[in-house]
Amino acid sequence: MPTDRPSSRIDCAEPVADAILYEGYLLYPYRRSSAKNRVRWQFGVLVPPAWAAAHGLVDSGVAGSAESPCQQTECLLEASDSARVRIRLRFLHLQRKLAEERTAGGYRPVDRIETGGRSELSFDEAVPREFDIEASVGDLRRGRRLDVRVPGGEDVEPLVDHQGEPVGRVVRRRWPLSASVTVSAAPAEAPFPLLRLAIRVENTDGTTPPDSTRDEALRHCLLAVHTLATVSRGRFLSLLDPPEWAACAVRECRNVHTFPVLAGEPGSADVLLSSPIILYDHPQIAPESPGDLHDAAEIDEILSLRTLTLSDAEKREARATDPRAAAIIDRVDAMPPEVLERLHGAIRSLAPVRRGGDAAPEERPWWEPDSDDGIAPESEMVLVAGAALTRGSRVRLRPRRRGTDAHDMFLEGRTARVEQVLLDVDGSRFLAVTVDDDPGAELHQWYGRLRHFRPEEVEPLTGEVASP
Known part of the structure; x- marks a missing residue:
């Protein structure tokens, strides 16, 4: 069933979830001609099961860019049987954009069409989708299943020249999707009452031939799949930093192609985000960020400055590539200097310098190198x-x-x-x-x-x- 109005608790987690939804959607320099934008849809891709079997794709690994017919989240929950749990499935639905030129006999597909100062390129886009499943913890002990059906469709946008004469059109086409969400709760091994909540999302499409190309299979794939969960009158336990008494229960949890972290405001424990990109508990979007750049692993300031250096021709191509790319170009071009300056950095907190050169074990100083940086001598x-x-x-x-x-x-x-x-x-x-x-x-x-x-x-x- 389509989602109703989201709860405020899910609302506060959705900015981070949106960054996951569009991570890698279109990478700088946001042009179709860029080599890194020719192989797309890298995270959380759930493929048709027959196609997965034919290509040797198995249900293993925690997270990352591996393609699979399913995702599985297992997390820990303290709640009574009367508590209510809401699961929100979110993903992208592939939409193929075709530029078509008007001919004497109708229309024919073309790589690019330009008219009236506007340029359009044939390229793949995506439409966000959301579905909710809600039940009491008591009901989830018996298991609940939601069958997801997304119809295909086609939208046609006419293109006219300066005189208003039709010269072509843009056709956006989507293919039907089929999936299921299964949610269950079972007792976990712990000295106190504790439940293991399992959320399994599967692509159930049966129409894609096993010998299809990846481009053909993507028409029936769920892209950038992730889930949000909330609980009333209960709390989730962190799998990254659990209480000692729950350590055995944490080891029982099996997460496949996704991993759950606490979401929402720091200190809260009633919202969970399970993502194909591994995050810390309570991930947040920097308040200085002026908007999504689809390259969440990068730095807003660097991407914004690079975008400003694009030539007029490159910006024109980016705008013709995708409406979201056009929005990025327009936003960066119009960014006031004071907003750009705020992207240079911010001090969130200060801590005393310790003698002896070592910080306390629980602290990670701002200068400590991460897994991608070798900055120290x-x-x-x-x-x-x-x-x-x-x-x-x-x-x-x-x-x-x-x-x-x-x-x-x-x-x-x-x-x-x-x-x-x-x-x-x-x-x-x-x-x-x-x-x-x-x-x-x-x-x-x-x-x-x-x-x-x-x-x-x-x-x-x-x-x-x-x-x-």
């Missing part, structure tokens, strides 16, 4: 548990639960090779490593995309030195 070695770790040393990873990269938690217990020992500006050391059995390790070594850990987050594998 290289040091020679660091002592950990009496062992001297240098380039080539092997370690076992024990990432912190708090104040660390959310992705690092999935590396718990994995072994790695030390690539660099880095010295930060205040004398703190960090280990830059490549993870064993990572198929991209050699590539990461080549261009320096390493994972960074504090010395207390690793265990030396004594006597083991990796090959250079």
Whole structure:
């Protein structure tokens, strides 16, 4: 069933959810001719099951860009049977935009059409979709299922020249989608009453031939799939930082191609966001951000400045590529200097400098490098548990639960090779490593995309030195 008016609790989480919905929708420089915009729809893609089986796509992995016929979220919930749970499924529906030129016999598809100072390119767009399922916790103990049906459709927009004569049209075409959402609640292993809430979203399309191309299969795919959940008179537990008594229950949770975090205002626990992009608890959109740039992994200031450097011809192509791209170009072009200046940075809070060069274990200073940055000068070695770790040393990873990269938690217990020992500006050391059995390790070594850990987050594998 289509969603009714969203609750205020879901409302406060939807700005972050929208960033996920349109992450990668269209990347800078927002032009169809850009190579990185020719292979699209990278996150949360649920494909038809027969097509998935024919292409060897399986239900494994936590999150990321892998395509699959389903997503599964499992989270922990404290609530009575009378509490009510609302699940909101959100995704994009592919819409193919075709520019067509008027001919004597009707219309014919063309790559581009220009008229009346307007330019339109044939390109893929997408339409947002939302569906809700709501039930009491008592009902969810017996399980609930929502069958999702989205009809296909076609919209036609005439194009005229300066004299008002018809010269062509833009046809936007959508194909039908079929999916299901299954929600259930079951007791979890814990010393106190606790439920494991399971949300499974499946593409149930049966019309796509297994030998279809990816472009053909995408017509019947759910794109950028994620779910929002709220509970009345109850609370969700964080899987990233659970109470000690719930540790066993956390290990029971199986999340496939998505991962749930607490959402909404910091300190609240009645809203959950399960996303194909792994986030921290209570993710927020920076208040300085003037609007979505579809490249949420990047920095607003950099993207805005780069967009301003586009030539008039490049901006014209971007506007012809997609209405959302046109909105970005227009917004950045009209951005007042004071708004652009605010994007340069903001201080959220201040903390005292600690002596000895080490911050408290629960803190992550603003200067600490993340998994993509190797900004510190290289040091020679660091002592950990009496062992001297240098380039080539092997370690076992024990990432912190708090104040660390959310992705690092999935590396718990994995072994790695030390690539660099880095010295930060205040004398703190960090280990830059490549993870064993990572198929991209050699590539990461080549261009320096390493994972960074504090010395207390690793265990030396004594006597083991990796090959250079």
